Amino acid sequence: MKKLINSVDTVLSESLSGFVRAHADIVVLGDEGKFVRRRHVQKGKVALISGGGAGHEPLHAGFVGHGMLDAACPGQVFTSPTPDQMLAAAEAVDGGAGTLFIVKNYEGDVMNFEMAAEMAAGPVARVLTDDDVAVESSTWSTGRRGVAGTLVVEKIVGAAAEAGYDLEACKALGDRVNAETRSMGVALTSCTVPAAGRPTFAIGEDEMEMGVGIHGEPGRRRVKLAPAMEIAEEMTGAILRDLGNASGRPALLLVNGFGGTPAMELYLMYDNAARVLEREGVRIARSAVGNYVTSLDMAGCSITLTLLDDEMSRLWDARVHTAALRWGM
Secondary structure (H helix, E strand, O other): OOOOOOOOOOHHHHHHHHHHHHOOOOEEEOHHHOOEEEOOOOOOOOEEEEEEEEOOOOOOHHHEEEOOEOEEEEEEEOOOOOHHHHHHHHHHOOOOOOEEEEEEOOHHHHHHHHHHHHHOOOOEEEEEEOOEOOOOOEOOEOOOOOOOHHHHHHHHHHHHHHOOOOHHHHHHHHHHHHHOEEEEEEEOOOOEOOOOOOEOOOOOOOEEEEOOOOOOOOOOEEEEOOOHHHHHHHHHHHHHHHHOOOOOOEEEEEEEEOEOOOHHHHHHHHHHHHHHHHHOOOEEEEEEEEOOOOOOOEOEEEEEEEEOOHHHHHHHHOOEEEOOOEEOO
């Protein structure tokens, strides 16, 4: 294992320290490093909080700021944050209009956020993201996994909260965005968790894992490496079959890197996926390409498609100022 670290025991704390130093105009670190929050707490708005295991950066801390999350709770690598982290974050960013937890569908995340909601003093609602079409259940989930579509929910609902939507409206919108979002990933290599010191799974030089999860969980099947267009066709085909009739609908196309894939290859995959979708009558109205929901150093990518309406498009376009997403400034 070759990694730029001092100790496997301090990877997360040192990374968070560097993150808040680098983006001190946007975020601060909560007490005992339990959470990252916006530097300026917004009174009178719904507070959005998400979280999950480290190793998926910039998710979630990278999306804390104006127009997105108010706080993010980082767990150890690929490990859910604890209820006391979530509760502390909720108390720190409470603006008096309630709290919305945005939770990826992994058993640890779901259980711990539920416990935090039960302990919270004010009104709390939850949006559960489960956009992965690869498998119906996996190593750490009952039902579909929440993956890169979580970013889309956080952006659109974050803009709504900033615009003054109440808690009930934010939750309804988040559920609607999640229902219109599907994702699928492919891995060319494994990732290496620092504490383990070795790849999470073994894969041949001429193989890929189709439908892999963001923790390296098994996908649909192990197959021989194929040209990018064939990969894009299988991934977008699975997404479209699950979404139903997407022809003629405006859509957001997100090609997300898993941490070890060059931008050149991500844009190549975007081009291939866009060609397939346009051939099927999908109108690509919004786009994003880059490393947003990673899996440490895994080579591969995911494709996410969100079918948009006018409200969702307007909120996606709204001003955002976070470490990982900035526009409309």
